[in-house]
Amino acid sequence: EDGIRDRDVTGVQTCALPILLAPLLDLKWAAGRSAWRRAVDSVPQMWRGSAGRKRGAAVAALALLAACLWPVTFEVAAPARVEGVVQRVLAAPVDGFLRQTRVRPGDSVKQGDVLVELADQDLLLEKKRWESELARHQNNFSLALGKSDRGQFAVNFARAAEAKAQLELVESQLARAQVVSPIDGLVIQGDLTQMVGAPVKRGDTLLTVAPRDQYRIIVEVDERDIGFLSLGQKGRLALTALPGERLHFTVQRITPVAAVTRDGRNAYDVEGRLEAGSLAPRHGLQGIARI
Numbered sequence: 001e002d003g004i005r006d007r008d009v010t011g012v013q014t015c016a017l018p019i020l021l022a023p024l025l026d027l028k029w030a031a032g033r034s035a036w037r038r039a040v041d042s043v044p045q046m047w048r049g050s051a052g053r054k055r056g057a058a059v060a061a062l063a064l065l066a067a068c069l070w071p072v073t074f075e076v077a078a079p080a081r082v083e084g085v086v087q088r089v090l091a092a093p094v095d096g097f098l099r100q101t102r103v104r105p106g107d108s109v110k111q112g113d114v115l116v117e118l119a120d121q122d123l124l125l126e127k128k129r130w131e132s133e134l135a136r137h138q139n140n141f142s143l144a145l146g147k148s149d150r151g152q153f154a155v156n157f158a159r160a161a162e163a164k165a166q167l168e169l170v171e172s173q174l175a176r177a178q179v180v181s182p183i184d185g186l187v188i189q190g191d192l193t194q195m196v197g198a199p200v201k202r203g204d205t206l207l208t209v210a211p212r213d214q215y216r217i218i219v220e221v222d223e224r225d226i227g228f229l230s231l232g233q234k235g236r237l238a239l240t241a242l243p244g245e246r247l248h249f250t251v252q253r254i255t256p257v258a259a260v261t262r263d264g265r266n267a268y269d270v271e272g273r274l275e276a277g278s279l280a281p282r283h284g285l286q287g288i289a290r291i
Contacts, residue, residue: 084210
């Protein structure tokens with residue numbers, strides 16, 4: 001009997017050990033939780049009872065009010081590109097044929113450099129023709145003057161004046177047969193190396209030149225976001241070619257007319273001026289701007 005009694009007491013003690021250790025393990029686990037987790041677990045306790053629900057409702061109302069009144073920064077994101085502040089388009093001055101081109105896109109040019117030459121053989125022949133016409137009419141009105149023939153003198157004098165005007169026109173066309181750069185800058189458009197000998201018409205665009213170190217940012221803002229922008233706002237541009245760099249700019253002009261249409265929506269051009277100290281970009285680079 002004593003042996004059986006001792007064995008029963010030992011079994012009871014063994015069974016009671018987990019019961020005694022369970023609260024200690026629970027407290028140790030609770031103490032190891034993060035502050036966020038303890039806050040989340042305490043919410044059900046706050047809502048127990050009417051007083052807890054009132055306190056929870058008051059806290060929620062205060063949080064909602066703070067969220068409505070707290071100022072936050074809203075950024076308008078839109079595609080953007082880099083352009084020259086000034087772009088000078090060089091057009092063909094006369095009808096003719098392309099004889100030689102000396103530059104390609106990406107080449108640096110200086111003011112007065114000859115960029116394109118047009119064939120001038122026809123103009124040279126036209127010049128000789130009007131020179132001979134002018135000399136003939138001058139001789140005729142000189143003879144008429146010597147004979148005191150006022151009628152012939154007036155007719156030949158008028159024809160000589162016409163020939164002189166035509167000669168001056170041809171000479172001006174010859175002077176414009178060489179297209180020169182109007183500014184110091186960079187050729188950004190117009191690869192004519194494969195068009196040597198091709199005919200060109202007066203007014204055809206040949207080259208486009210832009211200043212080297214004067215750029216502007218053009219942001220194509222969707223019509224839904226254009227109302228959030230105003231002059232003087234700050235922005236930054238992340239270029240696709242330079243993902244690790246940020247160009248900081250200031251909104252300088254907002255175009256009041258829609259420039260392009262994309263996916264059925266209008267987009268407005270917003271012009272930005274690069275801030276001092278920004279990295280000098282290249283013409284034509286594209287990226288995403290945030291204002």
